[in-house]
Amino acid sequence: MKEIINCVDCISNDLIQIVIDDGLLVSRKESEIKEHETVFIGPGLLDIQINGFSGVDFNTFPIVENDFLKVVNNLSKEGVLSFFPTVITNSDTNIINLLKNINELCLQNPLIDAYVSGIHLEGPFISPIKEASGAHSKDYIKAPDWELFQAFQEASGNRIKIITISPEWDNSTDFISKCTANDIIVSIGHTVASNEQINAAVNAGASMSTHLGNGAPLSLHRNSNIILDQLANNSLTPSIIADGFHLPDNFLNIVLNVKKSNVILVSDSTMFAGMDAGVYHAHIGGKVKLEKGGRLSTYKNENVLAGSAVSLLNCVNKLFSSNMLSLANAWAMASRKPMSIVNLSANPDDFVLFKIKNNAIKIIRVVKSGKQIFVKA
Numbered sequence: 073m074k075e076i077i078n079c080v081d082c083i084s085n086d087l088i089q090i091v092i093d094d095g096l097l098v099s100r101k102e103s104e105i106k107e108h109e110t111v112f113i114g115p116g117l118l119d120i121q122i123n124g125f126s127g128v129d130f131n132t133f134p135i136v137e138n139d140f141l142k143v144v145n146n147l148s149k150e151g152v153l154s155f156f157p158t159v160i161t162n163s164d165t166n167i168i169n170l171l172k173n174i175n176e177l178c179l180q181n182p183l184i185d186a187y188v189s190g191i192h193l194e195g196p197f198i199s200p201i202k203e204a205s206g207a208h209s210k211d212y213i214k215a216p217d218w219e220l221f222q223a224f225q226e227a228s229g230n231r232i233k234i235i236t237i238s239p240e241w242d243n244s245t246d247f248i249s250k251c252t253a254n255d256i257i258v259s260i261g262h263t264v265a266s267n268e269q270i271n272a273a274v275n276a277g278a279s280m281s282t283h284l285g286n287g288a289p290l291s292l293h294r295n296s297n298i299i300l301d302q303l304a305n306n307s308l309t310p311s312i313i314a315d316g317f318h319l320p321d322n323f324l325n326i327v328l329n330v331k332k333s334n335v336i337l338v339s340d341s342t343m344f345a346g347m348d349a350g351v352y353h354a355h356i357g358g359k360v361k362l363e364k365g366g367r368l369s370t371y372k373n374e375n376v377l378a379g380s381a382v383s384l385l386n387c388v389n390k391l392f393s394s395n396m397l398s399l400a401n402a403w404a405m406a407s408r409k410p411m412s413i414v415n416l417s418a419n420p421d422d423f424v425l426f427k428i429k430n431n432a433i434k435i436i437r438v439v440k441s442g443k444q445i446f447v448k449a
């Protein structure tokens with residue numbers, strides 16, 4: 073059955089007509105027609121920091137093919153059409169096994185390969201200070217080690233495109249220079265680095281800040297601290313977890329006002345994202361409570377967050393529906409912006425159609441590689 077859909081590009085505002093025949097994209101071209109009820113079209117979302125989804129954890133070995141496909145399928149319904157599985161601090165052997173595991177899944181399954189556009193390695197070269205390292209295991213945190221990193225990169229099949237490190241280590245500038253010479257993006261995170269160390273890292277090639285405002289000590293110097301120093305540095309593009317729980321609105325507003333459109337939204341989701349509300353057991357932190365709406369806390373103390381449990385789409389929705397960002401900017405910060413930072417161009421055959429209902433984005437169709445993979449009943 074042939075369907076003609078007239079829609080509005082949510083970033084450029086251009087009118088677009090797409091034709092889908094039997095679930096396949098036939099054409100996509102400019103249009104003159106604006107339908108009465110607006111349908112928006114946007115590029116697929118790209119999540120560059122995701123630790124798991126739908127009960128599947130990218131940091132628990134082994135990750136089996138069917139579980140990974142479940143993540144792909146469920147993220148698609150949320151408009152996320154590519155992502156960077158994020159492997160965090162662990163023993164060298166475990167990191168290597170997980171990276172090999174992800175690479176093998178990509179090599180054996182073209183669908184998985186089409187979704188995994190890189191790997192984010194968050195650690196183990198981060199701050200050993202507990203208040204900055206957070207959930208990362210202190211036992212495995214260490215100074216940057218280029219040889220070890222090369223072993224990680226080999227295990228990943230050269231898929232590591234972003235590494236989060238703390239520049240507080242003495243040899244970090246040397247390590248950062250080697251990364252950037254090899255087209256690996258260095259992001260500053262889980263750190264208590266001084267302003268001098270941050271500036272030295274940027275001079276060596278660091279270009280991002282990982283989940284700015286999280287993975288940081290609770291108390292900081294009022295005038296000079298790792299958040300202000302990174303905000304003040306125009307060469308750094310921060311990512312933020314805009315799930316509505318990790319950062320207060322005022323903090324989000326400050327980041328968006330200072331950095332303008334130079335911000336990336338990430339979910340940083342744990343395996344609990346996409347699951348039903350309930351009490352679960354997490355391998356880090358024990359019992360956790362997931363509330364409807366995606367707030368995840370420790371069971372013992374509900375004031376303590378136990379990670380993020382929403383999709384990237386929820387983050388876009390949060391910033392759009394609370395009027396902190398226009399629809400165009402919110403969608404771009406979760407698609408075009410991260411794509412440009414990691415040197416990916418948007419695939420015109422990957423897109424999402426949605427409507428705005430009650431001030432929230434409601435996905436109605438998803439097309440990946442020219443094939444319709446989701447239609448809202």
Ligand SMILES: [Zn+2]
Nearest residue numbers: 194262283287
């Ligand atoms: Zn983190």
